Amino acid sequence: MAYNRTHDWLTRLPKVDLHLHLDGSVKPETILELALDQGIDLPVYDKEGLIPHMRVGEECGSLIEYLSKFDFTTRFLQSGEALERVAYEVAQQSAEHNCKYVEVRFAPQLHRNNGLTVEETILHVVAGMRRGQRDFGVKAGVIAICMRNHSCESNLEVIRAAAEYVGKGVVAVDLAGDEASYPPEWFREVFAESGKLGIPVTIHAGEAAGAMNVYEAVTNLGAVRIGHGVRLKENSDILEMVKDRRIPLEMCPISNIQTKAVSGWEAYPIREYLEHGLLVTINTDNPSVSGTNITKEYRVLSDRFGFTEHELVKLVMNGVDAAFMEENDKLLLRREMEAEIHSLGMSLWTENSTM
Numbered sequence: 001m002a003y004n005r006t007h008d009w010l011t012r013l014p015k016v017d018l019h020l021h022l023d024g025s026v027k028p029e030t031i032l033e034l035a036l037d038q039g040i041d042l043p044v045y046d047k048e049g050l051i052p053h054m055r056v057g058e059e060c061g062s063l064i065e066y067l068s069k070f071d072f073t074t075r076f077l078q079s080g081e082a083l084e085r086v087a088y089e090v091a092q093q094s095a096e097h098n099c100k101y102v103e104v105r106f107a108p109q110l111h112r113n114n115g116l117t118v119e120e121t122i123l124h125v126v127a128g129m130r131r132g133q134r135d136f137g138v139k140a141g142v143i144a145i146c147m148r149n150h151s152c153e154s155n156l157e158v159i160r161a162a163a164e165y166v167g168k169g170v171v172a173v174d175l176a177g178d179e180a181s182y183p184p185e186w187f188r189e190v191f192a193e194s195g196k197l198g199i200p201v202t203i204h205a206g207e208a209a210g211a212m213n214v215y216e217a218v219t220n221l222g223a224v225r226i227g228h229g230v231r232l233k234e235n236s237d238i239l240e241m242v243k244d245r246r247i248p249l250e251m252c253p254i255s256n257i258q259t260k261a262v263s264g265w266e267a268y269p270i271r272e273y274l275e276h277g278l279l280v281t282i283n284t285d286n287p288s289v290s291g292t293n294i295t296k297e298y299r300v301l302s303d304r305f306g307f308t309e310h311e312l313v314k315l316v317m318n319g320v321d322a323a324f325m326e327e328n329d330k331l332l333l334r335r336e337m338e339a340e341i342h343s344l345g346m347s348l349w350t351e352n353s354t355m
């Protein structure tokens, strides 16, 4: 059936988001309220005025510049109440874009300035997410992040706490932060522990450094998914390895352009990856830092790369396949999404399609 890819259609398309940072998803209006509640001074007291403090502009030149935006927001996320609230609001924002499943990631050690333990931060994020799931019908999982600039000891603490909550809201662990200055091989000891404890691993790699980091993440850190992987195209052997092992890539198009993972849209390898058979998924990374949402990501792809409706659905369903979810739950989600896509008047084009 011919389909008109309007704004409305892309909003209504059921979607998933596997790569979304909690501290990169806070609404400016929430910051205004949190600042008031917590008695923290703000540089300005209107929503529009806060945006430049939270969002990168056109001139963003690197991942390091991009990461500098997070310090502003994390100051307000130092209580259980604030963490629970923003996790709840992520579910709400996801529902507004018909995002059926979201994996929310956050770094527990960044939220301990007022004395929360790592376990408490996880408990509060899980509680907010569960409440959001109940009120907005968005399924969710939490990914606990180790930071590249943190000590091995502090990252091990995150891995061990996350392990306690696997099956109770936590679905995986991750490594984020300044990739160019902290290569993945420095974190072998940390991720040996996640291997021992049996927690799934995804690693930010091939974003601000080359394909070798993807190789290291997969072969030595146990990554079963890769955050971004944009620079994988720089090494065809590693690209083939990722393809053969069916490692999904969590690509975040708007963020990837802003952090200069590639020079511009013309060099963005998403069509190349998809046509080569890589398991590409589409995600937001940081809605409030990047000024994005999941509908906008799909719209950009449709506009810039001329993806067909079938290709867009393929990207959505790749996300379902790549989710850190129990197989039974995944089957239910897949069925729910396929039925909804079908009711939008679209035929399906997925390997698992029964149509």
Ligand SMILES: O=c1[nH]cnc2c1ncn2[C@H]1C[C@H](O)[C@@H](CO)O1
Binding pocket: 021, 022, 023, 024, 063, 067, 070, 105, 106, 107, 110, 145, 176, 177, 178, 179, 204, 207, 255, 285, 286
């Ligand atoms: O795209 C990213 N690459 C590397 N690190 C990132 C990215 N987006 C967010 N982060 C960092 C900054 C946040 O404070 C931290 C935890 O969410 O993760």
Ligand SMILES: [Zn+2]
Binding pocket: 019, 021, 176, 204, 227, 285
């Ligand atoms: Zn990220």
